[in-house]
Structure formats: structure tokens, C-alpha cells
Amino acid sequence: MKRIKDPIYGYIEIDDDAVKIIDTASFQRLRNIVQTSYVSLYPASHHNRFIHSLGVYHLGKKAIRTLLRSFKCKPYGFTDDELNKYVRLFEFACLLHDVGHAPFSHTGENFYFQANSNLKELLCDCVKDKAFEETVFAKNSIVKQAAAHEMMSAIVAINTFPRIFRNKKDKEFFARCITGYLYNSVDKKYKILDCIIQLLNSSIIDMDRLDYVIRDAQTIGFNNVAIDIERLISGICIIERDNNILLGYDKSALSVIENVIFAHDSEKKWIQNHPTILYEHNILQHGMRCINRDYSKLFTYQALTQEGIAVEIKRELDGTIVNDNRHIALVADNDITYIMKYDYSDDLLIGEYFSREKRRHPIWKSEAEYRALFDSDLGEEKLALLESSFSSLEKFIEDLHVFPCPIINNETLALVEQQEKEFKEKEKLGLISDKDSKLVSNHLKWIRLLQNIANENGIPFNFVIVTANKFQSGFIKPDLDKLYIDFPNLGLSRPIKKVSTILTASKDREQFFYLFCYAKEGVKLNRVKIADMIKAELFTTD
Amino acid sequence: MCKFIGIEDLAANALIELLDASAPMRKVTFRQLIDYGNVVIKILNDESLSAVAIYSKDRTESLIRNYSDFFDVNFDEETISLCEGKTAEDLRIHFRSMLTIDWLLAFRNKLALKVLGIK
Numbered sequence: 001m002k003r004i005k006d007p008i009y010g011y012i013e014i015d016d017d018a019v020k021i022i023d024t025a026s027f028q029r030l031r032n033i034v035q036t037s038y039v040s041l042y043p044a045s046h047h048n049r050f051i052h053s054l055g056v057y058h059l060g061k062k063a064i065r066t067l068l069r070s071f072k073c074k075p076y077g078f079t080d081d082e083l084n085k086y087v088r089l090f091e092f093a094c095l096l097h098d099v100g101h102a103p104f105s106h107t108g109e110n111f112y113f114q115a116n117s118n119l120k121e122l123l124c125d126c127v128k129d130k131a132f133e134e135t136v137f138a139k140n141s142i143v144k145q146a147a148a149h150e151m152m153s154a155i156v157a158i159n160t161f162p163r164i165f166r167n168k169k170d171k172e173f174f175a176r177c178i179t180g181y182l183y184n185s186v187d188k189k190y191k192i193l194d195c196i197i198q199l200l201n202s203s204i205i206d207m208d209r210l211d212y213v214i215r216d217a218q219t220i221g222f223n224n225v226a227i228d229i230e231r232l233i234s235g236i237c238i239i240e241r242d243n244n245i246l247l248g249y250d251k252s253a254l255s256v257i258e259n260v261i262f263a264h265d266s267e268k269k270w271i272q273n274h275p276t277i278l279y280e281h282n283i284l285q286h287g288m289r290c291i292n293r294d295y296s297k298l299f300t301y302q303a304l305t306q307e308g309i310a311v312e313i314k315r316e317l318d319g320t321i322v323n324d325n326r327h328i329a330l331v332a333d334n335d336i337t338y339i340m341k342y343d344y345s346d347d348l349l350i351g352e353y354f355s356r357e358k359r360r361h362p363i364w365k366s367e368a369e370y371r372a373l374f375d376s377d378l379g380e381e382k383l384a385l386l387e388s389s390f391s392s393l394e395k396f397i398e399d400l401h402v403f404p405c406p407i408i409n410n411e412t413l414a415l416v417e418q419q420e421k422e423f424k425e426k427e428k429l430g431l432i433s434d435k436d437s438k439l440v441s442n443h444l445k446w447i448r449l450l451q452n453i454a455n456e457n458g459i460p461f462n463f464v465i466v467t468a469n470k471f472q473s474g475f476i477k478p479d480l481d482k483l484y485i486d487f488p489n490l491g492l493s494r495p496i497k498k499v500s501t502i503l504t505a506s507k508d509r510e511q512f513f514y515l516f517c518y519a520k521e522g523v524k525l526n527r528v529k530i531a532d533m534i535k536a537e538l539f540t541t542d
Numbered sequence: 543m544c545k546f547i548g549i550e551d552l553a554a555n556a557l558i559e560l561l562d563a564s565a566p567m568r569k570v571t572f573r574q575l576i577d578y579g580n581v582v583i584k585i586l587n588d589e590s591l592s593a594v595a596i597y598s599k600d601r602t603e604s605l606i607r608n609y610s611d612f613f614d615v616n617f618d619e620e621t622i623s624l625c626e627g628k629t630a631e632d633l634r635i636h637f638r639s640m641l642t643i644d645w646l647l648a649f650r651n652k653l654a655l656k657v658l659g660i661k
Binding site: 110111113114117139140141142143144145146147148180203289292293385388389391392393394395396398399400419422423426431432433435436439440442443469472477478511 | 544545546549562571572573575576579592594595596597598599600602603604606607608615617620631634635636637638639640641642643644645646647650
């Protein structure tokens with residue numbers, strides 16, 4: 001048994017089997033995967049997936065022991081040996097739930113799907129269980145598929161630590177814990193196992209979210225809500241109603257659940273949506289797109305292992321194509337920044353990652369400023385049109401250049417004009433409709449307006465659009481209907497939505513955008529005038 | 543360069559084609575979307591345009607959160623429908639205008655439309 005000092009929980013106790021896992025290269029890799037992308041705004045937020053995984057392990061052990069109290073009254077058909085086995089597997093799942101995370105966490109995640117086109121098959125090959133395969137490939141998998149990092153974590157864990165598992169059913173349960181794929185069986189035993197799975201992987205509240213909400217707030221210094229972990233975990237219970245068995249919380253935990261949702265809301269609203277953080281995320285994504293294009297196999301499963309993989313590199317350098325090979329293993333954040341620094345030093349956008357002097361700045365600096373400039377003057381319809389236009393433009397220009405380049409400048413303008421010609425040609429051939437053909441003209445209108453804005457304000461015609469999600473509270477999530485609160489003194493349980501007096505956010509437009517540009521010495525941007533120019537464009541007739 | 547196609551992109555483009563068809567439909571099944579997505583991805587990859595479909599519960603949550611005025615997801619029937627009052631033109635403006643010509647042609651390819659039952 002080891003005890004590790006933790007600023008949030010005091011001490012985290014780790015049993016000998018877990019210590020052996022933690023000491024491996026695969027787990028130690030997590031020391032080099034940042035937990036959040038907040039460091040550009042909050043320099044102290046340097047915590048990583050390593051300590052977060054230990055935190056989830058700690059909470060998971062507490063949570064499952066609380067749940068086990070229910071089994072003393074009613075075993076639900078489990079023997080003691082069976083229960084011990086599932087508890088052990090659940091604890092390992094908590095420890096290893098992020099072991100396959102991509103560099104820079106969620107920023108790099110989608111590249112897993114591209115580099116490992118058969119990620120679901122890889123996962124099922126590890127587990128080798130028919131029932132699990134049926135879940136993964138079910139029709140509704142299009143809407144309930146596990147995230148890439150979840151699948152990759154299950155794959156890495158099962159392949160790297162085979163001694164944890166005695167048979168394929170063990171692997172199945174473990175994989176379900178990490179991916180969140182429920183059994184959804186009528187069998188009571190499986191319903192109980194689904195309750196255990198949801199302790200780690202749930203859409204509303206689970207031990208993973210609990211740790212990162214608390215840890216993120218503490219490292220940032222944004223402690224706006226007190227979360228009583230002990231009260232929450234001690235309230236975990238199994239609720240039986242309408243022939244169903246659900247994971248629920250005692251009424252005493254209701255206030256803490258609300259606080260967790262408040263805390264997560266605060267993080268989403270004031271931190272995740274901050275333009276500085278969004279812009280840095282944008283730069284990193286651009287960097288990773290460049291790397292992914294030139295470094296085949298960097299985001300494959302093999303690159304995450306200790307054995308690693310030979311990565312072929314093919315990129316343009318001073319007008320010639322360079323071919324090279326490198327061996328990459330246990331790929332982490334530092335590999336990405338190394339490659340960005342040395343192989344893409346001439347990329348202007350990537351250059352902004354390493355030097356703030358060269359960085360663009362947002363014209364409006366928060367969702368609140370955006371709303372002040374645009375919401376009150378435009379009706380709902382015009383506002384939706386504006387937001388949709390810029391969101392579409394952001395995505396349209398990504399695909400235009402031979403090399404990824406999300407910048408709006410003269411070169412982009414020329415490429416969009418070329419696209420307009422190609423659209424018209426295809427329309428003449430009957431391959432697309434006139435309605436589709438007209439869509440490009442809209443992009444040209446906005447690009448030319450931005451050119452005009454640059455000219456009138458004496459700044460370079462060089463913009464980056466970053467779309468941001470407007471804040472929506474976790475209190476209006478549809479899944480809140482599925483979270484039950486138990487009132488044992490009343491002998492009943494109810495969905496949290498029916499018993500909590502929380503205010504729900506009003507239904508509103510869902511996305512807005514930031515516009516970034518270079519500052520020019522001596523030039524003070526007239527933000528209101530720029531917003532007026534954009535708004536005016538919405539009312540011009542074509 | 544790899545493009546990530548989400549469920550909202552597939553649903554929107556499928557529904558545009560279904561609405562423009564001779565027998566307009568406002569609903570598409572999950573099965574149809576998976577098959578449509580597979581064909582579109584294959585067409586793009588054959589054209590050396592790297593594309594990946596991203597289906598995940600996070601993406602679905604994003605669809606429901608960001609586009610609930612466009613789409614109604616019925617998990618029991620396993621369908622995605624266009625909300626009342628929304629038209630193909632609305633879908634075009636919000637979801638199709640981000641497509642360059644190569645991508646648009648892939649979404650409108652005959653093989654892809656065949657999967658949706660459009661001749």
C-alpha cells in the first residue's frame with residue numbers, strides 16, 4: 001500500500017496491484033498529458049491526466065464501497081466472490097479510464113478516428129465478447145458511441161495489463177465501465193452492473209466529472225462553489241422502481257449535486273468559453289492537423305505503446321518534399337510541441353503558440369460583449385443568420401488550401417472566388433442545384449466585408465474565426481430526467497428535475513463566434529463600429 | 543488533411559436530399575445515416591480527401607444542445623427528424639454552406655443518395 005499526498009483529498013491510498021500499474025510506462029505517460037487547455041489563461045493549471053486518474057481512483061473506491069452497503073441488505077444474486085471481482089475491476093477502470101488519452105487531451109482526440117479507422121473493431125477484438133460487440137455495433141451506436149479516448153483507453157488497458165482479467169467477461173465489464181456502454185438487460189444482476197458503470201461514466205454526475213470539476217477549480221483558483229464530496233458519495237444508493245433498478249442519490253446529496261452542476265456550468269461559461277483558451281485550442285488543433293497530415297501513424301494505437309511505431313514523415317521544406325522516419329512511442333504532449341517547434345517553425349499560426357508577441361486578439365472579449373454588440377440590435381432571425389454565416393465560413397475555408405490554413409486573407413479570398421467559379425461550372429453541368437451554388441456567394445460577401453473592415457481600421461487583412469458554443473446550463477440536460485433522488489422517509493423516489501427548484505436557462509441561440517485579428521501599434525480598434533459594419537451587412541440586399 | 547464529419551452534418555445533408563426528392567421526407571433513420579455516412583466517407587477517401595465520421599454520445603449531445611430547433615432525435619424509433627417549420631433552405635444555409643465543391647459532390651453522389659432511397 002502506498003499513500004500519495006493530494007491537495008484535494010489529503011491522501012490517496014493505492015493498493016499494491018494498482019501501484020504496479022501506476023509504475024508502468026503506459027501510466028507514467030499521463031504525467032505528460034495536460035488535463036485542460038486552460039494554461040494560456042491560468043498559468044497555474046498545469047495538472048495532468050496522471051493526478052486526475054489517481055483522483056478518480058480514490059473517489060471510485062469510496063463510491064463503490066458506499067454502493068456495496070446496499071448489497072448487505074440484498075445481495076441481488078451476487079456471491080461475495082463475484083462482488084469482490086466487480087469491485088476490483090471497477091477500481092482498475094477508474095484508475096485506467098484515461099490511460100489512452102491523446103496528446104493535449106480532447107484537442108487531439110478526433111485524430112484517433114482518422115488514424116485508427118477500425119477503432120470499434122480494435123476494441124471488440126480486445127474484449128472478444130459477442131454481447132459487447134452487439135452493443136458497440138448496435139444501430140443506435142451512431143448516437144451513443146463512446147468517445148475516441150474512452151475506446152482507446154479500454155484498448156490500451158486491456159492489451160497492456162492482461163493480468164487484471166481472468167476471462168473475457170471481466171474484460172467486457174471493464175470495457176463497459178470505461179466506455180459507458182451499458183448492458184441494458186432485463187436481468188437484475190446486469191442492471192446492478194449498469195449502476196456500477198454509471199458511477200464512472202454518466203452524462204450528469206460521476207466520479208470522473210466530480211474529480212475534474214473540483215481539481216480544475218482548485219488549480220485555476222476559481223473556487224466559486226463548495227462541493228461536499230463526502231456528503232455526495234455517502235448519498236449514493238440503488239433505487240428500485242417500476243421493475244427497474246437505477247443508480248440514485250439520497251435526498252441529502254441533492255444540494256451537492258446542484259453545486260456540482262453549478263461548478264461545471266461556471267467552468268464552461270467563464271473558462272472553457274474564454275476567447276484566449278479557445279484561440280489556443282484552435283492553434284493546437286491546426287498544429288495537430290498539420291502533423292497528422294505529414295506524420296502518418298502518429299495517432300495510432302501503436303504510437304501509444306512502449307514498443308512504439310516507425311512513423312513516416314513526408315512534408316514540404318523550402319519547396320522540396322522531405323521524406324524521413326522517426327520512431328515514436330508513448331506519444332504525449334511534449335512530442336507534439338517538439339514537432340511543432342522544429343518542423344513547422346515557418347507556419348505563422350503555429351508560431352503564435354510559442355510567442356504571444358505575434359498573437360491575434362479577439363475583437364470582442366467575451367460572450368457578454370458579443371451579446372452587447374449584436375443581440376439587442378438584431379432580431380432572432382438575423383442573429384441566427386449572422387452566426388450561421390460565420391460558423392460556415394470558418395469551416396469552409398479550412399478545406400480550401402492545399403495545406404490547412406484557417407486564415408482569412410487575400411489568398412483565401414482568391415481561393416473562394418475560384419470555388420465560386422467551380423460551383424457555377426458544376427451547376428451548369430447539372431451536378432448541383434442553383435440553391436447550392438449560391439451558398440459560396442455568401443462567403444464572398446463576408447470575406448469582402450472583413451477586407452473592408454481591415455482597410456477602414458488600418459489593420460492587416462488577416463482574420464481567424466473561432467466558433468464558440470453559447471453557454472447552456474447543465475440543468476437543462478435531457479438526461480436529468482434519468483437522475484433519481486431517493487426520499488426513504490417518504491418511501492418514494494423522483495427524477496431530480498421534479499424535486500430541485502433550480503432555474504433552468506432559457507432556450508436561446510446555441511452558437512456565437514469570436515473574430516481574431518492582429519493588433520497594430522497606435523491603432524485602437526473601434527469595436528462598436530466594426531460590429532455595426534457586420535450588422536449592416538445583414539440588411540443589405542444582394 | 544482530415545475533415546471530421548459529425549452526425550449533424552450527415553443528418554442535415556441527408557434531409558436536404560430527402561426533402562428535395564420527388565416524394566419529400568422529413569425523417570431519416572439511424573441505419574440510413576450510418577450507411578449514408580459510410581458511402582460519403584468512401585467517396586471522399588477515394589478522391590484522396592481524408593474524412594472521418596465522428597459518432598459519439600458527446601456529438602449527439604452537441605447536436606441536441608446546439609441544433610434542437612432543427613432536429614428531433616427519437617431514440618426509441620431510432621430516427622432523426624427535421625423540426626416543424628424548418629425547411630431544406632434552412633438546412634442549406636446552416637449546414638451545407640461550409641462544404642467546398644468536392645465535399646458537396648460527395649454528399650450528393652448517386653451512390654450516397656441510393657442509400658437514402660433516392661433514385
